[in-house]
Amino acid sequence: MTPSFEETFSRLTEPQREAVLHVDGPLLVLAGPGSGKTRVITCRVANLIRQGVRPSQILAITFTNKAAGEMRQRVDAMLPGQRLWISTFHALGVRLLRQYADRLGLDKNFTIYDQADRLRVVKLCLDSAAMDVSRFTPDAIQGAISKAKNQLQTPDVYARSATDYFKQIVAQVYEVYEKKMRDQNALDFDDLLLWPALALKNDAELRAELDARFRYVLIDEYQDTNKAQYAIARGLSVDYPNLCVVGDPDQSVYRWRGSDIRNILDFERDFPQARVIRLEQNFRSTKAILRVADHLIAHNEDRKPKTLFTANDEGSKVGVLLCENGLEEADAVVARIKSAVEAGQRHYRDFAILMRLNALSRSLETAFVRQRVPFQMVRGVAFFERKENRDILAYLRLLLNPRDDISFLRVVNEPARGIGKTSLQHLQAYAEPREMSLLTAAEQVDKIPAIKGKASLGLKNFARLLTELREVLDATPDEVMRQVIDRSGYRRMLKESAEPDDQERLANVEELVTAAHQFHEEDNSRTISDFLENITLASDVDGFDEKQDCVAVMTLHAAKGLEFPVVYMIANEQGILPHERSMKEKAELEEERRLAFVGMTRAEEELYLSYARMREFRGQTLYAVPSMFLEELPHDGVETIDLSSSANRGSGAAASWRSQSAGASQGWYETGFTSSKKPAPRTVDPNASDLDYEVGTMVHHDVYGVGRITDISGHGVMRKLKIRFSTGERNFLASKAKLSIVQG
DNA sequence: ATCCAGTACGTTTTT
């Protein structure tokens, strides 16, 4: 399927070939959007191997695991069976830290804490240090710590530079935070970069060893590297400065996460002998799309100008769609996609809808369900963030790392074991001075006089449960998980619950087991520990499956690196794109513009930018202002299409609404067109499932047998059915439950 | 210890 090296090489342009044939010494490839970057990187790796470089000496860094997987596949197609190291920076960090754990004073079974976990840790720090930080949110403190780590600042270094009051508070918390993390044998995302970076800096021997091991280093999306990542790249390229970085400053969109655009802008200064190659021919988009995107990005002052060009067709003009409100925008976009597919022009997989905020996905979801158009929300991680799944994962983490107090606290009373807040306070008071994990303390609960009765018994049972479960850790990942779910009582808790949502939770937990099973099927050497690591390091796009024939919905950030025949960018309004929190500083605003640029350049043939006259926000409907970026497009390059209901009604209604006061807009709000709590009439809201349920319908369920629907509530995917079986009444989600209608 | 009602509070973007 994938063409051979010769075939691919023969079709490359001159600058592309130049990049591919470059072997030794530093190389900077400035690759515009759609410039065949992936092809060039893959070919270059293949060429290195053909030139006699051992695959094990090549390290390729990608931005997501998905990109890593794809590159591995492509290289394998050209040169089958070669084992080279392709991963993200974070995955590289984990592997190095596990391998060199002893040398760095780490326990190699460390747990990786995500955003939510580290916030818990910060809160624990604030509690235990009894600090008055009411002026600052834990989140702000956590953010400051993360930023410090991105800058390679350890607590002592940070403390020295802490000038203002906030920083002084952060410095104190940072120190306690680090101690807690060490006690719990946990590392956060930033540590996965910080530790390797510091190790390379401080351990000359280790640095030399790794530098020699990875003689050829290749980094994609280099414009989005931060200081720690830069230090890693640099440390691996001293004795063997064969560092090839690929990127596009105009696509740098992670400044807020510590990325430093200077890394790419200053590459030539860091490596004066560097070869610089520009890839400016675009193979992806039509002339019309490229011209509009290029015109927009030219408004950024802080950039290296470049000339993008394409030999592709002119194509149709970029469409700017005006809608009445967010709901109609979602409906209109989905309807247009649907009719294009039904006209036989396109497949659903040809379309992507891109948005600035995840919060915008809700109205889209309803529109998709209502119009019965298949779609995938590219937000793979969300599933694992559901409470029930996090609980099960916490059990597993605690099994693998008994010192993980965060996970302990999460599940010790889930399901309820009669262990309340006060008992846990006693437990913590016992454990802390003894430098003991909470689980160890629980094992010796008999020595804690303050805890007695039900709580004492509960803790003992919990400790015993974990000891027992630890014995099954060698089983397959899905089996371990099943054991956890069953023996912890979690399954029973959900199964016997009367809560309507708990049946869905049970289904989610089952799905988690399936995921673990599939993970093991793909490669049966992988363990439960690998599974957890995989989930934690997964990015949103990792869950995106382009083979499925459905419309892809994702954030602009997630869309980086992807391409689609037709792209819809929604909510092009001031405050959303650019985001209101990024409008004050010029540097931030320019990043927003780059984000818009990234979105627009994902499109191959058609591009539409929509915005609404009114947008619902925190339950209130407000007038929206079109994005300033729309004004920055070439006027003759776009075609405006008014889809708003006022235009369709052909009245002057829009003008009168516009002139109305806030009080009048409240009246509009109450008419039920926006966020009315009243369920919409059934005629405009067919249910999510193909089956038409009504109260009184007799249905069959695989587990409970035949029953009668007694109540229906909710809409779309959240449509709920109450069904009375001979064994009692139960609630189901219409879209999830395995039900069939019983005739007669 | 647990449950519930009431309220404060908040929204970028993510490895």
Added chain:
DNA sequence: CGTACTGGAT
């Protein structure tokens, strides 16, 4: 409009 957390009652 949600949710996440608090403080009350049971």
